Amino acid sequence: MALQISATNPEHPTLLLDLPWHLPLQEWPDSYLVPLPRGLSRHVVRYARAGTEVVAVKELAERPALREYEMLRTLDRMGIPAVDPLAVVTGRTDADQQPLEPVLITRHLRGSQPYRSMFETTLRPSTVHRLMDALAVLLVRLHLAGFAWGDCSLSNTLFRRDAGAYAAYLVDAETGEVHPSLSAGQREYDIELAQVNISGEMLDLEAAGALHPSLDPITFGTEIGRRYGELWNELTRVSVYPTGKRHYIERRIRRLNDLGFDVAEMQIGQASNGDTVTFVPKVVDAGHHQRQLLRLTGLDTEENQARRLLGDLESWMATQEDHVSGAPSQGPPGPDGEAPVGTRPEVLAHRWVREVFRPTVRAVPEGIRSALDPAELYHELLEHRWYLSQRAQHDVGLDAAVRDYVRTVAPHRATGA
Known part of the structure; x- marks a missing residue:
């Protein structure tokens, strides 16, 4: 059987042809590989460079490779956070024409880390708890979409x-x-x-001396159930309010938005005696702030990053003369009496990207910028501004914060300290 590369994007097969498919994955020369941290896997996995892409290559049997490829494509269409599937390569043979296992190829998730590499230095308990919160959110999102994982773990x-x-x-x-x-x-x-999986992984870390002594592997492993249960209940529970308190429905929706979820559909019913109103969020989609920021600015970020950037955007917009209530209008009214174009949030948001976000990020040395996602870097700059302002007891401004960050924080980033 001849080598076959099955992919949805016509560019990917061309990029992948130059990789050494005639060799078992564990024998690939270093010249093809990218030295990125890998998690535990029951399959052989390597990171390789294909053109300008960094890809993860995993050897496994043909049927599960094709099945997982289609499953990841389905998750992508559903908007679920998962690695991006690029191709499946079948029909591989070695120099003696002996068959080799097919491979599944996914795009490397830039800026991501497997949990074991994060534990190379003992993480503080608060950081480990944040990892578990993130995993609970992912599991809830999967279940809301009707996806049964069947192998949820830190390793996966x-x-x-x-x-x-x-x-x-x-x-x-x-x-x-x-x-x-x-x-x-x-x-x-x-x-x-x-x-069960997380407790086992924590026990392995404890045996390797990489787990903080205050964390009990078994107790901590069971925490995922509590965290998941609290979030699932908040997103799906039935609320009953007095008829005169209908604004409680809006308050609940805002609380769901604060958690990063949108209510796409809802059921509202009134009791036969008219005393109470029942509210059920029917369908809940994640990524509320992500979508809002993307719509306003075109920036595609993580959810918490989007929340932080939206807060800074709103603060900046409030300082603009063409946004402040009662300020003179700039330009003629739009069609049907709309506000002048200069006052529309989308216009101001794109101006913020052009005049604030991009220049701020570019003020940081390129070596630091390349190590961090732009939205994460901007978040760090905002955090540094807050720290300096607290110390100075007044707002030091973003420009001063960037200069101090480059002087005091960037050198340590560059040296890996």
């Missing part, structure tokens, strides 16, 4: 910085199944597996 997850927190991405979809919706039993099975 990648973590990426998200404005002081973390965002979790699914890596291994080999055991996953998609349903119109999940039963309580299906969800509980995923949670039980997660608890």
Whole structure:
């Protein structure tokens, strides 16, 4: 059988042809590989360069490779945080024409890390808790979409910085199944597996001396169930309000938005005696702030990053004369009496990107910029501004914060300190 590369993007097969498919993955020369940290896997996995792309290459049998490829494509269409599938390569043979295992190829998730590389230096308990919060959010998002993971674990997850927190991405979809919706039993099975897997992973870290002594592996492993349960309940519970307190419905929706979720559909019913109103969020989608920021600015970020950037954007907009209430209008009214173009949020938001966000990020040396996602770097600059302002007891301004960051923080970043 001849070598076959199955991909949805016509550019990917061309980029992948130059890789040494005639060699088992574990024998690939270093000249093809990218030295990035890898998590634990029951399969051989390597990072390689294909053109300008860095890709993850995983050897496994043909049927599970094709199944996982299609599953990851499905998750992508559903908007679930998961690695991006690029291709499946089959028909591989060595120099003696002996068959080699097919491979699944996914795009490397820039800025992400497997959990074990994060524990190379003992993480503070608060950081480990943030990882678990991110995993609980991912699991809830999967279940809301009708996806039963079947193998939830830290090893099957990648973590990426998200404005002081973390965002979790699914890596291994080999055991996953998609349903119109999940039963309580299906969800509980995923949670039980997660608890067992995470406790085992924590025990391994403890044995290696990489776990903070205050963390108990078994107790901590079961925490995923509590965190998941609290979030699932908040997103799906039925609320009953007095008829005269209908604004409580809006308050609940805003609380869901604060958690990063949108209510796409809802059911509202009134009791037969008219005394109470029942509210059920029917469908809940994640990424509320991400979508809002993308719509306003075109910036595609993680959820917490988006929340932070939106806060800075709103503060900046409030200082602009063409946005302040009662300020003279700039330009003629739009059609049908709309506000002048200069006052529309989208116009101001793009001006903020052009005049504030991009120049601020570019003021940091390129070596530091390349190590951090632009949104995460901007978040760090805002955090540094807050720290300096607290110390000075007045707002030092963003320009001063950037200069101090470049002088005091950037050198340590550059040296890996």
